[in-house]
Amino acid sequence: MNELRRSFLKLTGGATALAVVTMAGLLKTGQALAAWNKAGFESKAVADVLKSLGATDAAESKDIVITAPDIAENGAVVPIAVTSRIPNTQQISVVAEKNPFPLAATFDVGGGGEGYVSTRIKMGQTSNVWAVVKAGGKYYVAKKEVKITVGGCG
Amino acid sequence: MAEPMKIRATLQGDVADVRILMLHPMETGQRKDGKGKIVPLHFIQSVLVTHNGKTVLDAQWSQAVARNPFLGLRVKGAKAGDKISVTWIDNKGEKRTDEVTVAGAS
Secondary structure, eight states: OHHHHHHHHHHHTTHHHHHHHHHHHHSOTTTOOOOOOHHHHTOOSHHHHHHHHTOTTOEEOTTEEEEOOSEEEETTOEEEEEEEOSTTEEEEEEEETTSSSOEEEEEEOTTTEEEEEEEEEOOSSSEEEEEEEEETTEEEEEEEEEEEEEOOOO | OOOOOEEEEEEETTEEEEEEEOOOOOBOSOOBOTTSOBOOOBOEEEEEEEETTEEEEEEEEOTTBOSSOEEEEEEETOOTTOEEEEEEEETTSOEEEEEEEOBOOO
């Protein structure tokens, strides 16, 4: 946890980010929206995305299931569902490896949500889709290749 | 004003299966319009889903989420008649909140 916080602070520029996070934490649930992970969403490489999430030492896990087509004809609409059977799943991130900005979305599923989300993303070209799951303070990943016939980033 | 969302919440046992369809252009900032001008970034940044006022999903999105975003999730410990509320905010500060009640198992 401390490590995550340290790298988060480093990346987002210290005191301001901390103030924002603290304020969001103090607000009542129902109003508070998590601070947007600007560093992560602007990263252009998967390694930087993992760093922004604090997940550089994430272990591969078979308990994460990515449901996505093997071949998606239209890269503008690629349905992705992630199911995490890891207990205490707190957060699920979806990363499309070769997109201009790989991090597509982060879902905090902490309170009462199940370790499941599904959505549709855009993919520029054939690449691996990563699901990065945070559970019990630790990080886990799973990957699945999705082939794209027509890219959807243009 | 943004278009209303389509939300459906159906009960399966004690888990509510929630499906949300938002209407939003989700511009990537890379697409060009007919005149060759780049269409500026315009996308939903944050989505908050609450169950009877308690946060169950807090999502942060990038422009890589597809146009007219779909979001599916499951809420544990839900009962028929419970309120599911969804709020999104985009990068221009526009927002929209819609609420549904959980329908009983059919």
